[in-house]
Amino acid sequence: MSSRLVRKSRGGSSSSKSAGEGSTTLGAQSAAPQRRVNMADANDGWPLHRAVFENDLKAVSRLLRKHDAAERDKHGNTPLHLAVMLGRKECVQLLLKHDAPVKVKNSLGWTVLSEAISYGHRPTIYSLVRKFRQQSREQMEVRRPNLVEALNQIDDFYMELKWDFQSWVPLVSRILPSDICKIYKSGANIRLDTTLVDFSDMRWERGDISFIFNGNAPPSQSLTVLDNVLKVYQSVKYEESEMEIEDEVDLLMSTDILAAQISTKGISFARAQSGWIFREDRTEMVAGQYASELYIVHGLVLESRKRREHLSLNDLQKNKALLESFTKGGGGAQTFDFNGAPVRRSSLSPPPDKSITWQQYVACEENCYPRLGRDLVYKESSKNFKATIAMSPEFPLSVEMLLNVLEVIAPFKHFSKLRDFVSSKLPAGFPVKVEIPILPTVTAKITFQAFEFRDDIPKEMFHKPKDYIEDPMRFPDL
Template identity: 70%
Template sequence: MSTLICNGDDETYPLHECVFGGDVRKLSSLLRFHDVTRKDKHGNTALHLAVMLGRKECVQLLLAHGAPVKVKNFAGWSPLAEAVSYGDRQTISSLVRKLKQQAREQMEVRRPDLIKALSQIQNFYMELKWDFHSWVPLVSRILPSDVCKIYKSGSGIRLDTTLVDFSDMKWERGDISFIFQGEKPPSESLTVIDNKVKVYQRVRYEETENEIEDEVDILMSSDILAATMSTKAINFSRAQSGWIFREDRKETVAGLYKSDIYTITGIVLESRKRREHLSTDDLQKNKAILESLTKGNTQNLDTNGEPVRRASLNPPPESAIEWSSYISAPVGEYPSLGRELVYKESTRNFRAMIAMSDDFPLSVEMLLNVLEVIAPFKHFAKLRQFVAMKLPKGFPVKIDIPILPTVTAKITFQKFDFRDDIPEELFVIPDDYVEDPLRFPDL
């Protein structure tokens, strides 16, 4: 093991350096005085390095001191992604647990402000129309559309939709209601109802041990994916109309909202995939395994009826890279520390339109608060991400946003009314509905 010089100089990375050499005792003492969230010149936190190098004791120590799990390095990978690549099941499980704990803690910090903000908004009813389109020939013909109805009363939100889920060019139709009751404790505040079969599911803050281990199996059995919508070069410009005499384009959306139309350029959809942790045999078996797991079924049981879990991979060869070589490498071009990447990426430039109106009675900030509540629906999480960008003046009454690399959604705010007569029973689970904790496995 190389001798470490772990000092507190601001131009060095003492936590990272100690992790690199596996000096657990020194790391423990340094954690009292140094920022566990700090990134090095490559964008890696100390937890990134601990995972990539297989320093299990360092991983546990960093997690115990609150090292963030969701953070990404400059290449776009989180410590959890690197843990899946390395393939140690215990490490992956620890990171999944800590990730969920940190998400709960962040939500609890945000929760009082969110409830207060919702309570200060006048009660309303709103309709959002979703139309999905694709640039791939014929695909648009089979894509769904939906009208979502949103009711807001006090600190409560109800969303009614017929689109249950939409991912990987598959969607599930139904009659679904999502209810948020801000005055209730966290474990009871989020409920999803299937009105067709009359069942409901509480969106729990904490998963069972089996649910955690199922998620670890899914992670270990599937590609490591990173899909981002980069807006670094985004540009809004007024759309033009007319052949000879050009003028700024305007439109009245839903027959109500006079709007200025903008063309959006510079949005880049980046999709990256890694599979160095998967064998050829894995790739052949995994489709059936994943379908079983995501439906809430365990794909294999032992003689005692217990689920057979995916075992840890053999670790990659011990890295011979010295700290000095790593930290002196050009930014983002450091030598491989774990498995050699099996990597594929694709990018697509996206051009869109947006209609901004000063006539819409809701503010963008109010909309963001509403969307934060219903973010468990993946397409609404995308909408929130888009609306959170620095938009032109007004309210986005019609938007094109990318949902998948080949699919975009056009969202139109086609109706909005402030109402004092929102029925209270809309936020109550009907007496004849039965609880089914496995109805929506992804929630």
């Protein structure tokens, strides 16, 4: 496992040393341009980007009529990336009015929102969070008809997934939880029953929870969460209130900027073998009924990156105390004034102007441009995993069908990592047993231990019980 902390200097070089290491660099943003490009071509290549860079609002407004606001320049930055990093507040609002994408990442892997948090202008962060939520809803609605159609084409079924959480850290695996998720599918409806309510690095919450997706209901009513112990339900909101967005902005501005993903670029599969002299391919009977071929998964990397240049020493101390409080069952970090109103984070002072011209920016070699905003305080870590996967041709569900189901339930907790992994190119068959990393120190082993097509699933399973009471704050993260 590798880890490093880097503070980017004004000129773009790095100054950080770890024990046993020399000076390290990010490699992606050196100060000096490595090669020159034809200046006429560079100036004409991205006119909208240039107008944003030079804060020419009239030109931005004119160019948005015929140029794509989602276009990336040679460094992978969209016009909105540049507007945020350079503090062009009016350009940000103009681009958002033309639906410039918020979620997109540049070539260095950072989203517009990440750069906005780093810069620290609260109104800009608020606008981006609101726009991000809106764009996410719109994208889901575009996919929704195809998803509902795909679910209707699958025969109704019942399925069980067993999750076993493990860790490479000594003794940690002994205290990690396990869970059996029960999934019911009827028409365009899906129900997921689980006992693992929430799970993060070293914290989890047990309970008896059901997620119900009704594909034929209006979007604002399609997703409901039941707490079967307290007998309450919460409808997953289609739109957030102003206070909820303000709360999220406070959280973003006071915590680390995090980016974690499973990298499958170099992933490969090799048949697992047994025997010392006479080697033969290994097979396994999974769940006592699915004859499977075992594969070793090579090149699976969990990459985690953390930035905290926007945080003060006081923030870091508070976050450390908060983490310790959570592990002991403490409460949240929200503070209130004398009138009971929440105390909001203020905008940071703008970073110093780097005095970088558009010509200098486009003349840099790809991804080697100087920092445009606040100097980075950056830590990255990666862990290589060599996992196993059992593929069976006998499982009655196809991978494509599984992806359609996961499209509905993947936003819940740990399912998103499973969907991302299954989306990669797998060997022939169905992955009846998978081992994947979900956190830097934790892996999950998922076993499809039961499956049967059924046409007798009660319709009432996909409706909230009449005696349940609505509690809109039971699951504050939804």
